[in-house]
Amino acid sequence: MSRYSAFSIFRNALSGQKNWQRAWRAAEPKPSYDVIVIGGGGHGLATAFYLAENHGIRNVAVLEKGYVGGGNVGRNTTVIRSNYLLDGNTQFYEFSMKLWEGMSRALNFNVMFSQRGQLVTAHSADQLDGFSYRANIMRLNGIDADILDRDEVRRLVPYLDFSDTARFPIHGAIFQGRAGTARHDAVAWGYARAADGHGVDIIQNCEVTGFLRDGDSIVGVETTKGRIGAGKVGLAVAGHTSVLGAKAGLELPIESHVLQAFVTEPLKPLVDHVVAYGADHFYVSQSDKGGLVFGGNLDGYNSYAQRGNLGVVREVAEAAIALMPCISRVRLLRHWGGVMDMTPDASPIICPTSIEGLYLNGGWCYGGFKATPASGWCFAHTIATGKPHPLITAYGLDRFSTGHTLDEAGAGPSAWLQ
Amino acid sequence: MLRIECPCCGLRDHDEFRYGGDASVTRPAHDDPDPQAWYAYVYIRANPAGLHREFWQHVTGCRQWLVVERDTRNHAIASVELARKLAPRKSLARKSPA
Ligand SMILES: Cc1cc2nc3c(=O)[nH]c(=O)nc-3n(C[C@H](O)[C@H](O)[C@H](O)COP(=O)(O)OP(=O)(O)OC[C@H]3O[C@@H](n4cnc5c(N)ncnc54)[C@H](O)[C@@H]3O)c2cc1C
Ligand SMILES: [Zn+2]
Numbered sequence: 001m002s003r004y005s006a007f008s009i010f011r012n013a014l015s016g017q018k019n020w021q022r023a024w025r026a027a028e029p030k031p032s033y034d035v036i037v038i039g040g041g042g043h044g045l046a047t048a049f050y051l052a053e054n055h056g057i058r059n060v061a062v063l064e065k066g067y068v069g070g071g072n073v074g075r076n077t078t079v080i081r082s083n084y085l086l087d088g089n090t091q092f093y094e095f096s097m098k099l100w101e102g103m104s105r106a107l108n109f110n111v112m113f114s115q116r117g118q119l120v121t122a123h124s125a126d127q128l129d130g131f132s133y134r135a136n137i138m139r140l141n142g143i144d145a146d147i148l149d150r151d152e153v154r155r156l157v158p159y160l161d162f163s164d165t166a167r168f169p170i171h172g173a174i175f176q177g178r179a180g181t182a183r184h185d186a187v188a189w190g191y192a193r194a195a196d197g198h199g200v201d202i203i204q205n206c207e208v209t210g211f212l213r214d215g216d217s218i219v220g221v222e223t224t225k226g227r228i229g230a231g232k233v234g235l236a237v238a239g240h241t242s243v244l245g246a247k248a249g250l251e252l253p254i255e256s257h258v259l260q261a262f263v264t265e266p267l268k269p270l271v272d273h274v275v276a277y278g279a280d281h282f283y284v285s286q287s288d289k290g291g292l293v294f295g296g297n298l299d300g301y302n303s304y305a306q307r308g309n310l311g312v313v314r315e316v317a318e319a320a321i322a323l324m325p326c327i328s329r330v331r332l333l334r335h336w337g338g339v340m341d342m343t344p345d346a347s348p349i350i351c352p353t354s355i356e357g358l359y360l361n362g363g364w365c366y367g368g369f370k371a372t373p374a375s376g377w378c379f380a381h382t383i384a385t386g387k388p389h390p391l392i393t394a395y396g397l398d399r400f401s402t403g404h405t406l407d408e409a410g411a412g413p414s415a416w417l418q
Numbered sequence: 419m420l421r422i423e424c425p426c427c428g429l430r431d432h433d434e435f436r437y438g439g440d441a442s443v444t445r446p447a448h449d450d451p452d453p454q455a456w457y458a459y460v461y462i463r464a465n466p467a468g469l470h471r472e473f474w475q476h477v478t479g480c481r482q483w484l485v486v487e488r489d490t491r492n493h494a495i496a497s498v499e500l501a502r503k504l505a506p507r508k509s510l511a512r513k514s515p516a
Contacts, residue, residue, distance in 0.1 A: 242465035253461035255440075256490070301437045302490045304467040309420060311433045344461050401457040413460050414439055 001197035004108055023189055024196035027203050032229030033061045035383055036221055037236055038208045038244065040064025042073035042184075042369065043361055044236035045191035045202070046376020047383070049107075052198035054377070055384035060200045061230075062192075063223060065207035069188040072238050073369065075338035077261045077295045079274050079283065080370040081118050081179035082143055085134050086406050088394025089347060090141050095391055096374030097143075097178060103373060109190030111182045112288070118179035118274035121153065121160070121323070123168040127278055131174035138176070146175040157275055159326050167322050168279035179274060181285050187372060211248050217356035218248065234359045234383050239304070239339030241362035248358055253400050254341045254349075255415040258299045259366050260308035262316065262335040264327070266290030275323075282319035291333060294320060298342070298366070300416050308337035340365055346418035347406035350379050351388055351396045359383050360397065365418065420493050425500055426480040438473025440464070441485045441501070467491055473501060 002008060002021055012020055035051055037044045040062050051057040064070075080100055082093040104110050122128040128147065135145035153173045154162050160170060192202050203225070212220035212227060220229040237244055245252045267290050276283035281297035296316035299309050313335060321328045343349060343363035348371065350361045361379045364371060378389035388396065399405055411418045420432040440463050446455040470490045475483045483501040488494070 240467075242463070243467050246464070251458075251462045252465070253463065255463050255465050256467070301488075302440075302465065302470055302472065303493070304490045305492060309432075311431075400461045401453065415463075416437055416439065 001193065004110075023193040024202050027061070027196075027201035029061060029063075029203055029206065029223070029225050029228050030201065032220065032231075033201070034059040034231045035234060036060070036228060036230040036232075037062045037234045038221065039071070039235070039237035039240075040068045040188075040192070040202060040204065041071040041236065041238055042187055042191065042372035043238070043364070043375045043379070044234075045188060045195055046372050047234055047236060047361065047379045048200045048202075048376075049191050049195040049198065050377045050380035051384060052195060052200055054380060057384055058199040060195075061228065062195070062200060062202045063206045063208055063221070063228075064202070064204050065224075067204050068192050068202065069185050072338040072340060072364075073188045073372070074185055075261065075336060076184055076369040077283070077285070077293050078181040078184050078369055079118065079179070079285065080113070080182060081176055081274075082370075083118075083134060083138055083145065083174065083176050083179070085137055085408055088406055089408060090137060090143070092374055092378075092391050092395075093370065094141060094143050095377075096371050099373035099377065100182065100370075101178075103182075103187075103190070107190040107194045109186060109193060111186045111190050113180065113182040115178050115180040116273050116285070117175060117177045118276065119148070119153070119156065119173040119175040120276040121170050121278040122172045122174070123279045124171055128172045131172070135174055144176060144178050146177070148173045148175055157271075157273065159270060160275070160323055161325050173278075181274060184369065187369075191372075191376070208244065209247075211358075218358045230357075232357050232359065232383055234361060234379060236361040236379070238362065238364060238368070239341050241341040241360070245360070245362075248353075248355055250353060250355070250358075250360070252349075252362075252397075253344050254363055255302050256304050256339050257301070257342045257416055258303040258305060258308050258337040259295065259340055260299065260312055260316070260335055260337045261293065261295045262313075263287070263291040263293050263333050264330045265333050267292065267330065270326075277319055277323045280319040280322065282316055282323060284320070284324070292327065292330065298416060299337070302416075304339050306337055306339050308335070340368075342415035342418055344400065344413040344415050344418070345405035345407040346409060346411070346415075348375070348395050349397055350375065350382065350392045352382060352386060353397070422474060422476075422484070422486060422495065423498050424476050424479060424482070424484065425498060426482055427476060430476070430479060432474075434476060434478040435474040435484075436477045438475055438483065441471040441473045469496060
């Protein structure tokens with residue numbers, strides 16, 4: 001694999017940019033691997049990369065039923081932040097943030113990580129108190145956090161509704177300056193290319209349809225490209241965790257739900273940060289092309305349909321205009337949906353399973369993009385050593401039966417209300 | 419757009435309904451001491467990619483709870499019934515006090 005650099009751009013310019021190598025090989029499956037990772041999304045690819053990079057395990061395949069980047073890693077709104085409240089989440093997401101800060105360099109791929117800052121508006125004194133509580137927890141964990149009053153919010157984001165007629169007047173905000181966005185496709189491609197550079201086979205159009213067993217242990221997978229043996233199998237299939245889990249015999253606390261995202265026609269620079277509305281479900285950032293990228297709430301009923309319903313389009317538009325009346329006449333360019341595995345506490349599950357040889361990485365809900373590097377790092381550790389990485393001991397499957405759920409929103413055990 | 423044929427009110431937009439989740443799980447008896455049974459009831463879901471029995475309440479209509487069978491891949495609805503008309507589930511019956 002040749003390194004990307006200013007010099008490589010110059011050298012390739014001399015031959016009309018026609019001689020660039022593929023970013024990763026079009027691999028076909030070998031009879032067996034030390035580790036098979038199912039799912040070529042951000043988490044699966046990052047896992048394969050860190051298995052090779054951190055643990056020297058290079059005889060690895062990533063099996064993807066479609067194409068790399070066709071799942072949620074290429075469908076999400078790319079908000080990256082580490083403003084979590086509960087022990088376990090706070091430290092994990094901050095570790096992830098630190099990996100984001102070095103990612104482009106580590107992968108030799110520009111993931112366009114942009115720490116533009118994220119703020120969540122508060123609409124009452126009580127809500128701002130709650131945010132102060134969160135900011136204190138963040139600071140005690142060495143994470144940057146600021147509490148802004150109304151005037152400070154107004155200076156930062158003057159285009160929000162500060163009029164006397166605002167339905168929910170802005171009272172203040174919580175702000176994390178190191179939060180931001182990244183180019184989602186680049187994250188998938190960057191991990192794929194770097195993993196491939198370590199010898200990992202990335203096999204696209206290869207759907208896993210079942211598991212090979214020896215007694216109670218899993219020793220490989222059945223795929224649309226034939227049987228492939230494996231010392232260990234890691235599951236990282238996002239919205240389809242239940243489907244594959246059932247094939248392995250796992251009973252899971254997961255429901256699949258659709259989340260939609262939206263992008264408008266391009267505008268001149270307007271939204272310099274990531275802004276989230278504290279009074280309803282709406283958040284927005286502006287892409288480098290100028291489109292406003294935004295999202296809202298889940299569609300709210302089990303779905304594998306990968307497209308959303310119009311009711312949510314209306315709800316999100318209403319919330320958008322309540323916060324930012326200035327965009328009421330901006331036209332929507334596209335909207336789409338992704339199928340996510342929602343857990344009853346909206347926190348992820350990464351752990352060894354009760355089945356020998358099978359490791360689980362799922363339940364990322366609507367917040368798994370920001371977790372991509374830390375999830376890959378910790379899952380690779382868990383697969384390589386057979387024991388959970390210290391940062392993910394709170395993410396075991398047993399937390400639901402022992403009463404140690406990590407419910408940030410305090411929404412209770414109905415996955416669709418999280 | 420998803421529309422549900424309410425047995426009382428006819429074909430209505432799903433926005434009039436509130437989702438109530440998986441209708442195939444059974445609540446353990448009130449005095450069931452087995453934590454595993456409660457764990458399965460509260461948390462474990464089959465989450466099929468296919469036909470799913472689920473509760474919906476017609477909140478802005480007749481306010482009845484319905485059991486809808488819907489394909490989670492394409493939202494095609496196979497059946498709608500009034501939840502109260504379905505046979506009471508056995509384990510709901512309380513065990514006689516010992
Ligand atoms: C609209 C939307 C907005 C979001 N916004 C944010 C955000 O702003 N910030 C944030 O942090 N998170 C966000 N998320 C969540 C985030 O996108 C996901 O949590 C994360 O991408 C999931 O991990 P992944 O990248 O590995 O998933 P995916 O990219 O979905 O990867 C899973 C892969 O597994 C493959 N697969 C499935 N079944 C099989 C099989 N049988 N065999 C082989 N391969 C299989 C799929 O094809 C898929 O490519 C959002 C999600 C959505 C849908
Ligand atoms: Zn009705």
